[in-house]
Amino acid sequence: xxxxxxxxxxxxxxxxxxxxxxxxxxxxxxxxxxxxxxxxxxxxxxxxxxxxxxxxxxxxxxxxxxxxxxxxxxxxxxxxxxxxxxxxxxxxxxxxxxxxxxxxxxxxxxxxxxxxxxxxxxxxxxxxxxxxxxxxxxxxxxxxxxxxxxxxxxxxxxxxxxxxxxxxxxxxxxxxxxxxxxxxxxxxxxxxxxxxxxxxxxxxxxxxxxxxxxxxxxxxxxxxxxxxxxxxxxxxxxxxxxxxxxxxxxxxxxxxxxxxxxxxxxxxxxxxxxxxxxxxxxxxxxxxxxxxxxxxxxxxxxxxxxxxxxxxxxxxxxxxxxxxxxxxxxxxxxxxxxxxxxxxxxxxxxxxxxxxxxxxxxxxxxxxxxxxxxxxxxxxxxxxxxxxxxxxxxxxxxxxxxxxxxxxx
Numbered sequence: 001x002x003x004x005x006x007x008x009x010x011x012x013x014x015x016x017x018x019x020x021x022x023x024x025x026x027x028x029x030x031x032x033x034x035x036x037x038x039x040x041x042x043x044x045x046x047x048x049x050x051x052x053x054x055x056x057x058x059x060x061x062x063x064x065x066x067x068x069x070x071x072x073x074x075x076x077x078x079x080x081x082x083x084x085x086x087x088x089x090x091x092x093x094x095x096x097x098x099x100x101x102x103x104x105x106x107x108x109x110x111x112x113x114x115x116x117x118x119x120x121x122x123x124x125x126x127x128x129x130x131x132x133x134x135x136x137x138x139x140x141x142x143x144x145x146x147x148x149x150x151x152x153x154x155x156x157x158x159x160x161x162x163x164x165x166x167x168x169x170x171x172x173x174x175x176x177x178x179x180x181x182x183x184x185x186x187x188x189x190x191x192x193x194x195x196x197x198x199x200x201x202x203x204x205x206x207x208x209x210x211x212x213x214x215x216x217x218x219x220x221x222x223x224x225x226x227x228x229x230x231x232x233x234x235x236x237x238x239x240x241x242x243x244x245x246x247x248x249x250x251x252x253x254x255x256x257x258x259x260x261x262x263x264x265x266x267x268x269x270x271x272x273x274x275x276x277x278x279x280x281x282x283x284x285x286x287x288x289x290x291x292x293x294x295x296x297x298x299x300x301x302x303x304x305x306x307x308x309x310x311x312x313x314x315x316x317x318x319x320x321x322x323x324x325x326x327x328x329x330x331x332x333x334x335x336x337x338x339x340x341x342x343x344x345x346x347x348x349x350x351x352x353x354x355x356x357x358x359x360x361x362x363x364x365x366x367x368x369x370x371x372x373x374x375x376x377x378x379x380x381x382x383x384x385x386x387x388x389x390x391x392x393x394x395x396x397x398x399x400x401x402x403x404x405x406x407x408x409x
Contacts, residue, residue, distance in 0.1 A: 003052060005073035007066045010041055010317055016067045017041040018187045019060050021134075023111055026058040036073065039066075040187040044284065044315050052077045063184060105132045112137040133280045192283060199342045204380040207339040210392045212399040214355050214370045217241050220402050232297035239275065240299040242327055242352060244405040245398035247271050247292045250325065253391040255383050256348040256376075257324045265382060274323035274343060275303055277310045278333075284310045285343055287323040296406070327352065337373045347382040350395065351375035 007017060020038040024030050035047035036056065050056070054077040066072055103125050105113060109132045113120055118140055125132035185193075199205070221236050228236040250257040250271050258267045271292050274285040286306035291299060309315045326343040331354035340351040353373045360369050376392045383391075398405050 001077045003054070003075045003077060004071045005036065005048075005051070005056075005075055007039065007068050007070045007072060008048060009068050010039070010044070010046065014041050014068065014317065016065055019062060019064055019066050019072060020045065020186065021062055021111070022058060023047065024056055024058075026056065028056055030054065030056050030075070038313070041317075044313075044317060044320060045186070045188055046313050046315070050075060103130060103132050106134065109134045109137050188284075195344060196341050199344050202344070203342055203347075205342055205377055206380050206385070206388070207375055207377045208385070208388050208392055209337070209376075210374045210396050212372050212374055212396045213360065214238075214372050214399065216400055217402045218355075218370060228297070232301070234297060234300045234304060236296065237300060237303075238352070239303055239327070239329070240296045241399060241402055241405060242350070242395075243273050243275075243288070243291050243299050243303075244296070245395045246273060246325060246327065246350060248398050248405065249391045249394035252394050253387045255387050256378060256391045258382055259324070259345040259347055260379070260382055261345070268324045270324070272322055272324045274326040274346075275306065276326060276328035277307045279311045279313075284315060284320060285323065285326055286310055286315055286319045287321070289322075325349070329353075331355065331372065337375065339375055340377050342377055342379060347379040348388075348391070349377050350392075351377070 007019075010017070018040045020040045022037050023035045024037075030036065030050045030053065032051065032053045033049045036050050037048055039046055039048050052075060054075040057074045057076070058072070059074065060066060060070075060072040103120055103123060105120060105123075105125075109123075112118075112134055113123075116137070118137060120132065123132045123136050123140055126136055217238065221238075225236050228234075254267060255265075257271055258265050260266070270290055272287050272289050273291050274287045276283055276285050286309070288294075288299065288302045288306065294302065306315070306319060309319065323343065323346060326340075326346055326349040328340050328349060329352040330338050330340075331352050335353050336356065337353055338351055340349045342349055351374065353375070355370045355372050357368050358371045359366050360371065361367075362369070374392060374395060376388055376395075378388045
């Protein structure tokens with residue numbers, strides 16, 4: 001019995017995607033629910049699983065645009081999930097090539113490891129939890145290709161550079177030590193570029209800055225982190241305090257939570273906060289809904305779950321839609337100060353930065369405090385300077401007095 005593998009619907013506004021990479025080979029035996037290919041859209045990237053066990057026949061090449069509902073492969077059901085060698089030893093599908101004692105590999109990384117004959121144990125993972133992702137494998141391939149060969153013991157004729165590039169890369173022939181690589185811009189990266197350019201062109205973006213003394217939050221986290229973790233099963237991070245601070249500031253300055261639609265200003269009476277997450281596919285902004293109604297533990301759990309799904313490529317389009325305000329944390333990468341770009345059609349975005357000990361004046365005394373620069377970028381068409389500055393000052397006050405956030409005073 002043959003089953004057509006079709007491009008599934010991934011959202012009402014999405015009519016097509018890009019078949020970015022096959023995770024199996026034509027003629028290979030696959031198991032039910034085994035990832036078959038990566039589908040990229042302008043919203044997200046996700047792995048599409050097999051609906052049943054059988055032998056797969058690929059009908060579409062990698063990198064092709066495919067409309068929703070298009071047939072990309074055909075599955076002949078009824079084949080065993082593993083085949084036997086003449087000696088009777090079962091051979092597992094290629095998806096299980098990683099050694100149980102080696103690093104954990106993503107499905108796309110496993111495919112590249114097998115194609116390029118790389119020892120998984122030699123790879124250092126940069127994904128979540130040390131997971132090896134395809135970019136790690138690509139870097140290892142490039143390093144191998146560009147590393148100088150061992151000094152020969154006898155003269156040899158230089159070999160012509162291979163015309164076929166390593167999987168996932170387009171590498172030209174070596175010209176001394178000057179090399180280049182080319183990769184197709186993903187649908188997500190193209191969409192990010194379009195949205196960021198549109199934000200710059202269609203909004204009157206200004207930024208205002210302040211700084212917050214983080215000693216109160218840090219002391220509170222140190223005092224209660226163990227009991228919080230034990231009771232709620234999630235660690236108490238900084239982001240929940242910032243989310244709560246944004247809610248309080250938005251109540252005092254609601255224009256920062258508004259947006260423009262045509263000739264109207266739309267003012268939501270709720271706060272849906274998008275939290276920017278950096279993934280191997282690019283920046284994603286999953287949205288936490290009705291944060292004003294959530295407790296600290298609910299915010300921490302919600303952010304953690306969305307971040308894991310985004311980094312694992314399992315985020316849904318619904319998770320990325322909407323949002324009335326965004327928080328981005330460049331501090332995790334060491335950024336001291338930046339001017340974040342708006343996430344259209346929102347009118348405000350708050351930038352967090354690295355915490356750095358600096359001398360400050362407190363009660364006419366110079367003391368050392370853990371300080372963080374804060375940046376608010378806003379659309380001047382909706383928000384006046386007074387409101388923007390007031391909003392950021394309110395955020396600062398809430399962060400420096402975290403007990404006020406907990407007591408909601």
